[in-house]
Amino acid sequence: MKVELISIGDELLIGQTVNTNASWIGEQLAERGLLVHLSTTIRDVENDIIQSIDAGIKRSDVVIITGGLGPTKDDITKKTLCKYFESEQELNREVLERVEFFFESREKEMLEVNVQQAYLPKKALVLNNLVGTASGMWFEKDGKVVISLPGVPYEMKDILLREGFPMLLEKFSVKELYSKTIYLQVIGEAFLADRLAELENQLAAKEVKLAYLPSTGMLRLRFNGKKSDEVVFEIKKSIELIKKEIPVHFYAEYNISLSEVLGKELVHQKKTLATIESCTGGAIAKEIVRIPGSSAYFQGSVVSYNEVVKQNLVHVNEDTIIEYGVVSEEVVKEMAEKGKELLNVDYCVSTTGVAGPDSDGINKVGLIWIGIATNKRTFAKRFHFGNDRERNIQSAVLTALNMLRCELFEIKT
């Protein structure tokens, strides 16, 4: 069974609005075992709309259209659908009453253009809009279904969740999909692809697809296959295998951030945390504080961007800086240790390095030391990220949080 999406609206094509409707519908359908095979964004132009619907009906079983149902002049989807399906419009009294009530309850005046929204094509089933004034429509032709929905996200979602999806699932009985995504902290996807090559071949033999979805410092791995006991077993087994093989990188099997994983564990262990940041400039603290409830474990941070601040506020010995240089294992460890005392915490994370784009004259751009002081030990690691300042900072943030995660969960690195 093939589903395709058509999003109507100039604002989507010229980038004034990001098309989150298409991704939401795609995700919701995938969860129901229905895969979108094509998604098209077109202008508010009659000819383009007609061509797209016609092509859609020929190649897909279901065509879901969003946009162009508002009361203004540039909204021509309903009129165009009537033309394509050769259907007249008639006043739908039930819809009119709802639109009238919509305006009454908001103490707003109802205009003639709003009355027009209660005129609907005779050949369509009405999909009721309980949160707005533009009704959804369900057309059928040669066993194919065309659904038209308003582009306002919460109206579109409400109509699909309440009426559209259940009706689709009833009309087409399809084989369900099984999909799982795991979350890894990792710099560079290639080394992982290499490491998982064998597993990937095994999965391919069972018709399970593996997708790599990278972002800076992160990688999501998605498993996808037609639902069967065998496929579910294979996917679960593979995830267990990866978990065991690379526990240093694997941090979640559902959608949760690294800072949230840490937060939960710190609360669980009743431990506290602080950061002393140089090259990351508060970015680790920011990522920790982003999580609601972080005040339970996060005490604070000193951003010792300047060398003098490192000495005066964090009390790093001037001698250490002179002897080893400010970007060094010795300094980053002393930062973590002194920070742990200063902020009176169980764990203190520290950073020092060259974020770029210019070198400090001594060290290469992208060279960053990360240190951790705990109640048991102090240690540090050296990393070499890339040339882009913001990506280096983001990579250092996620790498530092991941080092702390390994320490908290006692994972050997």
Added chain:
Amino acid sequence: MKVELISIGDELLIGQTVNTNASWIGEQLAERGLLVHLSTTIRDVENDIIQSIDAGIKRSDVVIITGGLGPTKDDITKKTLCKYFESEQELNREVLERVEFFFESREKEMLEVNVQQAYLPKKALVLNNLVGTASGMWFEKDGKVVISLPGVPYEMKDILLREGFPMLLEKFSVKELYSKTIYLQVIGEAFLADRLAELENQLAAKEVKLAYLPSTGMLRLRFNGKKSDEVVFEIKKSIELIKKEIPVHFYAEYNISLSEVLGKELVHQKKTLATIESCTGGAIAKEIVRIPGSSAYFQGSVVSYNEVVKQNLVHVNEDTIIEYGVVSEEVVKEMAEKGKELLNVDYCVSTTGVAGPDSDGINKVGLIWIGIATNKRTFAKRFHFGNDRERNIQSAVLTALNMLRCELFEIKT
């Protein structure tokens, strides 16, 4: 001239990734006077890719493809393009050297799959990727252009900005647009739309369009019209008017961040800066440090997330906290003043408030005080943002930076 986009990737269709590439390219092309008339998202399936390219070449002058150029198995775009254009691949030594250098400089092992990325179709012009390993490709057929780009946003953007867009503009001479964007720091766009209503009508009469492009704490205003002396004059005049009318909000007429504007001015005035952050948790420091060269003026920060840290490290009087509460004008001012001394700077910005989602039991969610201490005075302002934690933090960051900008430039608020 017709441009269309093809985005390749299952992850886009099933909604795991929102297609921001398409909206970015659409926006950039619109600014250059080229309008996207169609945007299609398809699967990583050879047949679908070939059909889309073939249909694209028939109906459009330029087809821009993103995605599917990575080193992993699910990336089949290059192979498929070679098939469609009947082109063999050959090793491009220059690209290979760059890929090798890419791995060397990051002290990472280069794998066979990465070597493969230096094999490119004979019939394509190479669009150099200077920030990653997947090259862009430029094909021509029957006077039409097909551009293939990696799906990683920063790689795609870098290639288009440096090589793709200039080459397109040179190849196709279209009626030029004149477009200007101005940058405002503002919470809520509605009050501004109201204030600019008259101006907007005047511009409409000259066929100049005004687009509101809001994001958290920010608003971009884009003026767009067919290039003529009159249109250029109208747009420039309007910008001068807005600059004079709302100097508190207007901060730039080219793409520069508020923190960059501040950085330039601090360097110019030879002044230094620090932050003492509570509810923003290091987010202001992070935004300042994001800017290359910030070490010239930024000394550091104390994130006094915990009350005890406010007292012990920042030396805010316990009495002030007890008498006025931690979220108060008195505390935020004392934080700024004590921070100014502690970090020995000319300007110190401070924050305290309730980011949410839970109230502190005393103050409403979204209530945030921002303080500034300078060599002349200390002052603070009270803000009430919304209910969303991350948006509240982001709003507070930009509002704080804007308050400092007004102080630096002596703009009356």
